[in-house]
Amino acid sequence: MRLSAKFELLNVLIVTIAIAITTSFTLYRIHGEIVRQASLAQESRLKTFWELLRTKGGDFRVVDGKLLVGDYLANGNYEMPDKIKELFGGTATIFMGDTRVTTNVLKPDGGRAIGTKLVGPAYDAVFKEGKSYRGEAEILDVPYFTAYDPIRNTKGEIIGVLYVGVKKSDFFAVYDSLITGVIFMAVILAIVLAVVSGFLVRRSLIPLKAMVGMLKEITGNDKGITNLTERLQISGSDEIGDVSREINNLLEKMQHIMAMVDTVSKRIGSHTATISKTVTQHAGFASQLSSSVMEISSTMEEFSTTATQIAQHSQGVVETADQSLQDIKNGVNGVEDLAQKMREIHDDNETSLQEIMELGRKSKEINKVMEIINNIASQTKLIAFNAALEAASAGEAGKRFGVVAVEIRRLADNVVESTSEIEGKITEIMGAVTRLVMASEKGSKGVREGQAYSGRTLEMLNVVVEGGESTSIAARQISMSTQQQQIASSQVLVALREIEEGARYSSAAIQQFSTISNDLADISADFIGFMERFRLEAKQD
Amino acid sequence: MTAHLEKYLNLLLFSVRGVHFGIDAEQALETAAYDGEGADDLLWFHEELEFAMTSAVYAAPTIITVGTRGGRQYRVIIDAMEDIAEYSWQDIRPFPAIMEPFTMRNGIWGILPRNGRMTLLVDFIRLFNGKPRRHRI
Amino acid sequence: MASSDIPLKSDLILEELKLRQRTREIVDVEEERVKVIIFTCGANRYAFYGGDVREFLPTCDISWVPGLPDYLPGLINVRGDIESVIDIRHFLGEERRDRFAGLIAMAVRDDFRSGVMIDSIEDVVDIPVSAIKAPLATLNGAARDLVLGELEHGGGLVALLDIGKLGAKISL
Numbered sequence: 001m002r003l004s005a006k007f008e009l010l011n012v013l014i015v016t017i018a019i020a021i022t023t024s025f026t027l028y029r030i031h032g033e034i035v036r037q038a039s040l041a042q043e044s045r046l047k048t049f050w051e052l053l054r055t056k057g058g059d060f061r062v063v064d065g066k067l068l069v070g071d072y073l074a075n076g077n078y079e080m081p082d083k084i085k086e087l088f089g090g091t092a093t094i095f096m097g098d099t100r101v102t103t104n105v106l107k108p109d110g111g112r113a114i115g116t117k118l119v120g121p122a123y124d125a126v127f128k129e130g131k132s133y134r135g136e137a138e139i140l141d142v143p144y145f146t147a148y149d150p151i152r153n154t155k156g157e158i159i160g161v162l163y164v165g166v167k168k169s170d171f172f173a174v175y176d177s178l179i180t181g182v183i184f185m186a187v188i189l190a191i192v193l194a195v196v197s198g199f200l201v202r203r204s205l206i207p208l209k210a211m212v213g214m215l216k217e218i219t220g221n222d223k224g225i226t227n228l229t230e231r232l233q234i235s236g237s238d239e240i241g242d243v244s245r246e247i248n249n250l251l252e253k254m255q256h257i258m259a260m261v262d263t264v265s266k267r268i269g270s271h272t273a274t275i276s277k278t279v280t281q282h283a284g285f286a287s288q289l290s291s292s293v294m295e296i297s298s299t300m301e302e303f304s305t306t307a308t309q310i311a312q313h314s315q316g317v318v319e320t321a322d323q324s325l326q327d328i329k330n331g332v333n334g335v336e337d338l339a340q341k342m343r344e345i346h347d348d349n350e351t352s353l354q355e356i357m358e359l360g361r362k363s364k365e366i367n368k369v370m371e372i373i374n375n376i377a378s379q380t381k382l383i384a385f386n387a388a389l390e391a392a393s394a395g396e397a398g399k400r401f402g403v404v405a406v407e408i409r410r411l412a413d414n415v416v417e418s419t420s421e422i423e424g425k426i427t428e429i430m431g432a433v434t435r436l437v438m439a440s441e442k443g444s445k446g447v448r449e450g451q452a453y454s455g456r457t458l459e460m461l462n463v464v465v466e467g468g469e470s471t472s473i474a475a476r477q478i479s480m481s482t483q484q485q486q487i488a489s490s491q492v493l494v495a496l497r498e499i500e501e502g503a504r505y506s507s508a509a510i511q512q513f514s515t516i517s518n519d520l521a522d523i524s525a526d527f528i529g530f531m532e533r534f535r536l537e538a539k540q541d
Numbered sequence: 542m543t544a545h546l547e548k549y550l551n552l553l554l555f556s557v558r559g560v561h562f563g564i565d566a567e568q569a570l571e572t573a574a575y576d577g578e579g580a581d582d583l584l585w586f587h588e589e590l591e592f593a594m595t596s597a598v599y600a601a602p603t604i605i606t607v608g609t610r611g612g613r614q615y616r617v618i619i620d621a622m623e624d625i626a627e628y629s630w631q632d633i634r635p636f637p638a639i640m641e642p643f644t645m646r647n648g649i650w651g652i653l654p655r656n657g658r659m660t661l662l663v664d665f666i667r668l669f670n671g672k673p674r675r676h677r678i
Numbered sequence: 679m680a681s682s683d684i685p686l687k688s689d690l691i692l693e694e695l696k697l698r699q700r701t702r703e704i705v706d707v708e709e710e711r712v713k714v715i716i717f718t719c720g721a722n723r724y725a726f727y728g729g730d731v732r733e734f735l736p737t738c739d740i741s742w743v744p745g746l747p748d749y750l751p752g753l754i755n756v757r758g759d760i761e762s763v764i765d766i767r768h769f770l771g772e773e774r775r776d777r778f779a780g781l782i783a784m785a786v787r788d789d790f791r792s793g794v795m796i797d798s799i800e801d802v803v804d805i806p807v808s809a810i811k812a813p814l815a816t817l818n819g820a821a822r823d824l825v826l827g828e829l830e831h832g833g834g835l836v837a838l839l840d841i842g843k844l845g846a847k848i849s850l
Contacts, residue, residue, distance in 0.1 A: 587744075
């Protein structure tokens with residue numbers, strides 16, 4: 001269903017329902033009010049009836065089948081009900097027991113409905129429950145608002161019922177007529193409103209139609225091109241206006257985006273072209289690489305062979321070097337033994353020398369002792385001389401004294417002689433010692449020279465040994481280096497193979513890549529084609 | 542118990558250039574420290590006694606004022622005052638005969654052997670009265 | 679008869695010896711002997727009469743006294759007595775050595791008393807007076823004043839010095 005129809009229907013529905021509800025509600029209230037009024041009226045009627053009756057007398061009794069109020073006879077006495085009718089209108093009845101005895105209710109034939117019985121809920125309420133009854137009831141098939149009060153005698157026995165009533169229809173007459181009128185009005189109103197709203201709706205929706213038309217224009221005109229430069233021309237502050245504005249915004253953004261997309265797609269297009277070119281180049285490189293790798297591989301093979309040869313030769317050198325080294329070491333050992341022997345001789349010499357020097361020192365000490373002895377001898381001599389002098393002057397006793405003095409002097413002289421002999425011996429010993437020392441020194445010197453010589457020899461040998469060792473080391477190093485070279489070259493070979501692999505792989509990859517880039521180019525072309533379906537710039541007319 | 546009285550001599554002891562001297566304390570009228578004054582009337586001991594050396598270094602020079610018979614006073618610089626003490630005449634020895642003429646001329650009249658060394662006793666009066674002085678004034 | 683006629687060698691020897699002894703005694707009795715001291719001073723040997731020398735003293739410190747002539751080096755202390763010391767090298771013309779390591783001979787003649795510095799004693803002997811000869815004229819000047827005479831000892835000539843003259847020289 002079209003939106004406009006929907007709106008119309010909705011409108012009608014709403015209006016109708018609104019009116020209906022309002023009307024119903026009002027009518028119901030009215031109805032209720034009427035009922036209330038009715039019951040109020042009933043009460044006042046009934047009250048009035050009671051009063052009227054009470055004016056007649058105070059007690060109610062049934063005597064001989066006659067209902068008396070005081071002395072007033074109710075049966076067949078139409079005064080009261082008619083009074084009521086006169087005052088209020090409506091019906092009133094006095095029942096004796098459950099039989100109407102006076103009433104203004106008319107039978108269909110026009111006569112009063114005397115002798116008819118009370119039936120229904122009113123009867124139940126009054127006679128069974130002893131209560132008043134208020135409510136609606138049908139009297140002779142006519143609906144009434146009724147009010148029944150039990151009539152009690154002085155004993156409190158229910159002897160009759162007092163009734164007032166009014167035809168519902170009396171009350172509801174207005175109501176009924178109202179209903180009709182109202183409903184009629186409602187219907188009329190509904191129709192009118194429906195038409196009006198239908199018209200209005202259609203009018204409101206015109207812009208929408210227009211919008212739809214424009215959009216159709218934009219999205220797919222006769223050429224099948226989506227013209228994103230066009231905008232809706234609808235203005236207004238209602239929702240349609242908002243929508244059209246938003247649509248315009250959207251179109252704006254879309255134009256923008258599509259412009260970007262267009263740019264991007266063009267770029268992609270150019271890039272894919274580049275990629276294709278590059279891929280082709282790469283393919284070219286990869287094959288070049290492959291061939292280079294093969295060249296290098298063959299070179300490495302040659303290299304490897306050479307390295308092996310060098311290794312073999314250097315091995316030979318190593319063996320020779322080791323051999324000579326061994327010989328030299330043997331020589332060194334010999335020299336070292338010699339040096340050792342010489343050291344021993346030297347040490348022995350030194351020891352002898354030390355002992356000789358010790359001997360010399362002891363001799364010197366002896367000399368010192370000699371000196372002391374000499375001193376004593378000199379002093380003794382002096383004393384002897386002095387004694388001699390004294391003796392010269394002491395006469396005969398002096399002569400003997402003089403002799404003693406001479407003897408003492410002689411002793412002193414002997415001592416001196418002995419000491420000088422000893423001194424002489426010591427000097428000889430010292431001389432011998434000195435000569436010994438000198439000889440020993442010479443010998444020592446010779447030993448030292450020999451040591452120095454052997455030391456030098458040793459040094460030279462050591463130099464040779466070092467040289468030999470370095471040769472050996474060098475040869476070993478060469479050997480090692482060539483081994484390392486071999487390892488390295490085999491590693492290089494491995495690497496080259498890997499490169500080759502890599503190159504092949506990369507070729508395959510390039511192939512794939514090429515395919516992909518072709519696809520990409522196609523896609524890009526498609527995209528560009530797609531983009532042509534959008535007008536993104538205003539036509540230069 | 543000696544026949545004659547023990548006589549004592551109070552000696553002022555000093556040394557100059559390692560040689561020990563003593564003078565009768567009575568002869569020293571006054572002593573004062575020598576502070577380097579260059580007065581003409583100051584006489585150096587070693588010069589007066591003909592030490593026959595060109596210079597002498599005095600460690601602790603002291604000026605002694607000496608009086609003479611003529612009443613004239615002389616001021617002599619001595620060195621290294623050691624002591625003023627009494628000594629018995631019996632400890633004093635005369636010079637050997639052959640030396641005496643020489644020593645007396647310089648006023649050295651006796652020897653006091655003391656502490657293993659010879660202390661030469663000087664009489665300034667004898668010195669200044671006997672010998673022709675070299676007066677510097 | 680033959681054994682008693684031929685004298686024993688030992689007898690001969692004894693006879694000779696006894697003869698010599700008697701001669702010596704005679705000589706001894708006849709000859710006056712005098713004690714002399716042979717000493718060295720400097721490079722030469724000299725002698726004193728033994729009677730002139732009281733004693734010899736070993737080296738001791740000489741205390742210098744100012745105002746004395748060169749030949750009087752100073753004083754020495756001899757067991758409490760103060761004695762003078764004479765350096766005769768001054769008079770003998772001997773080379774002077776600063777360090778004196780010799781002896782001191784205590785010389786006494788009459789009033790003259792002094793120690794005399796000598797280098798060493800060679801001998802103290804009795805010799806006959808006749809052994810003392812007159813001095814040679816070739817002695818050097820300085821010594822000549824002091825020399826009494828010469829004597830032979832130990833294979834050489836020794837000048838005998840006169841203490842008296844020494845004393846006189848000094849006293850001047």
